[in-house]
Amino acid sequence: MSSSSPMCSIGYPASPMKVQRFIQNSLINQAKQHSIDLIKIDPTKPLAQQGPFDCIINKLYGPDWNHQLHLLSLHHPNVVVIDPPQAIKRILNRVSMLDVVTRLKLPQGNQTFGVPNQRVVYESENLMDLVGEVGLKFPLIAKPLLADGKGEAEGLLLLSQVSNLVVKNEVEGCCSEVKKFVARNEEDKCCSSEVEKLVEKAEMPPLEFVMELAKGLREAMGLRLFNFDLIRDSRDGNRYFVIDINYFPGYVKMPEYESVFVDFFFGCCGREEEEE
CATH class of the missing domain: 3.30.1490 (Dna Ligase; domain 1)
Known part of the structure; x- marks a missing residue:
């Protein structure tokens, strides 16, 4: 990237611990090499007194923090919040979480999906x-x-x-579990939808099917950082169940997650990395 390129400022709250584990030194250093500045936010202080930010990674819950984000959106509408509190709230309840799956209108070919x-x-x-x-x-x-x-x-x-x-x-006889991680910006310019992790050795579902399901969930929920747990019913090898959807999962488990999120941050800031 050109040395004259402006910094892309990504704010993240100093808590909870999961966010701290996500902001590894390896991510900070790689981000800086590409003119991305990861800025720690003190949630006890007004957001207006911090920053400025191009984007904020949201992993806090509660009315005070949500009010701060609302005020920020009023005064700085161009700041991207990942993800909006109202979108996160839906999957914090296990009933409304899976309701999203049952309402998906996706073409189902040989592979079908549902919920337990x-x-x-x-x-x-x-x-x-x-x-x-x-x-x-x-x-x-x-x-x-x-x-x-x-x-x-x-x-x-x-x-x-x-x-x-x-x-x-x-789900009787289910023989495998797949964790699908999704990190995708709003314009789909950059994304990561890795990693499929098997609990037991078994045949993987077709990648196209999993990608379509991930895209459908993202659009239905309005979320960009989530994963979902998918299990296969051994009574019907083409039938899969979504059993959980998790906001802001453990992305550090992904191989080379730092590179994935450098691309993700650029997309969320509305920029593309320049060729050296």
Whole structure:
């Protein structure tokens, strides 16, 4: 890149810890080599007193922070926020999270997709009554209703003693899990949609199918930084289930994630890297 090119300023909050793990020295150094400045934001201070920013990576939740982002958008509408709080909120709830999947209007050829049968169980309800009502079958997987990263329990639980859980059928005989990471700017100029990680050795789903599903989810949710967990039903080798969608996942697990995000940052700043 030309030495005269202006810096692209990317702001990120000093917390939570996941963001700190993402901002590795290797990413900071590679970004600087390409005129990208990663700026730490103090969320306790007004954003107007910090920056200026071309883009802000958003991984904080709460009304105070959301209000700050709202004020920033009013006074500096050209600053790109990745991602908007209202878009993130949808996938912090495990019910609305998978509702997005069921509403996708994608052409399904040989490969089809869906979500496991699930139901929210409230304190006043009897789980055994619900099993017959909605067609759930044991064994069941129970998860907290909120997926906000503050704690997660997954596995077989004594469900009669817990409440406010999402209960879903375990997909019988599923033999593999694929984690699909997505990082894509709004104009699709640069993207990363790696890595597919198998829990057990099994045949991978067709890449075109996974890419189309990733694109459909991105457009439906309005998110640019997320991953989704995809499992294959061994009873139907062409049937896949989306079981979780996670905002701002562990991108450091991706090979050469630094290069991926240098390209991503350029796209979000509305710039393209110049040839040396």
